[in-house]
Amino acid sequence: MQIELSGIEKAFKVYERPEGRWGLLRGAFTRSVRRVKALDGIGFSIGEGELVGYIGPNGAGKSTTVKVMSGILTPDAGECRILGRVPWRQRREHVAGIGVVFGQRSQLWWDVPVGDSFAVLKDIYVLPAADYRGRLAQLTERLGVDGLLKTPVRQLSLGQRMRCELVAALLHRPKLLFLDEPTIGLDAVSKLALREFLREENRQDGVTMVLTTHDMDDIEALCKRVMVIGHGRLLYDGRLSGLQDKYAPEVVRKVDTDRMIAAMYRDLELA
Ligand SMILES: Nc1ncnc2c1ncn2[C@@H]1O[C@H](COP(=O)(O)OP(=O)(O)O)[C@@H](O)[C@H]1O
Numbered sequence: 001m002q003i004e005l006s007g008i009e010k011a012f013k014v015y016e017r018p019e020g021r022w023g024l025l026r027g028a029f030t031r032s033v034r035r036v037k038a039l040d041g042i043g044f045s046i047g048e049g050e051l052v053g054y055i056g057p058n059g060a061g062k063s064t065t066v067k068v069m070s071g072i073l074t075p076d077a078g079e080c081r082i083l084g085r086v087p088w089r090q091r092r093e094h095v096a097g098i099g100v101v102f103g104q105r106s107q108l109w110w111d112v113p114v115g116d117s118f119a120v121l122k123d124i125y126v127l128p129a130a131d132y133r134g135r136l137a138q139l140t141e142r143l144g145v146d147g148l149l150k151t152p153v154r155q156l157s158l159g160q161r162m163r164c165e166l167v168a169a170l171l172h173r174p175k176l177l178f179l180d181e182p183t184i185g186l187d188a189v190s191k192l193a194l195r196e197f198l199r200e201e202n203r204q205d206g207v208t209m210v211l212t213t214h215d216m217d218d219i220e221a222l223c224k225r226v227m228v229i230g231h232g233r234l235l236y237d238g239r240l241s242g243l244q245d246k247y248a249p250e251v252v253r254k255v256d257t258d259r260m261i262a263a264m265y266r267d268l269e270l271a
């Protein structure tokens with residue numbers, strides 16, 4: 001297995017101010033601390049070449065899981081091995097083997113031409129010049145961004161930027177790709193292009209992918225296997241068709257509502 005997680009827990013401290021008119025003032029003295037359990041014993045295994053959808057309502061713990069797998073966050077408990085390494089302990093070796101795309105956060109430098117960001121990544125990953133040039137040409141051509149290398153990131157449309165984020169994430173030929181809401185806010189054409197690219201990358205190069213999304217069309221187009229997370233727990237892990245058989249279409253489609261999660265909890269209690 002390339003990815004193995006078991007019993008992963010992660011809590012965050014959230015500081016809250018008292019409510020009401022004087023809350024701001026009183027808050028200076030009596031901020032209360034609440035613990036939010038983002039991950040409450042998450043475990044799963046993913047094998048080479050799988051393309052797994054990871055869905056659940058807002059605040060369910062999807063991004064936290066991706067951050068743990070990327071080595072950005074250290075969990076409070078549990079085990080995680082990715083390509084045989086513990087991400088937060090062997091961070092340098094770990095990041096050399098993975099690619100990460102966060103739809104809501106750019107890893108490209110805002111004010112400089114996209115091509116300059118790619119060149120910096122070449123140095124970070126210590127890619128030989130010829131490899132880099134070949135890979136860059138291949139990726140930018142396939143994603144249709146080869147004409148944009150001189151354009152500053154801030155001047156790109158969201159769709160163009162996301163395609164450039166993918167180039168950045170794949171330049172060093174990682175075996176694993178984590179995608180956190182890569183299609184959020186994209187127009188229909190860009191979504192289709194992105195899906196097509198991911199499907200090919202998975203089929204041709206065998207890149208293993210974990211994809212979080214709010215868009216069931218992404219899942220339907222790409223993933224046989226889907227994992228559902230709610231309140232920091234894994235509620236379902238299996239074939240997409242199993243989910244479709246079990247729950248009404250409108251429940252499965254609207255993963256951003258709490259209905260499917262509520263139904264799953266009912267099932268769990270009955271079981
Ligand atoms: N840095 C943080 N500080 C405090 N709370 C956080 C932080 N990151 C995430 N959380 C909380 O943890 C829970 C899970 O968040 P997240 O993993 O971002 O969910 P998702 O990506 O599924 O929407 C939410 O309740 C969120 O508010």
Ligand SMILES: [Mg+2]
Pocket residue numbers: 062063064
């Ligand atoms: Mg998220």
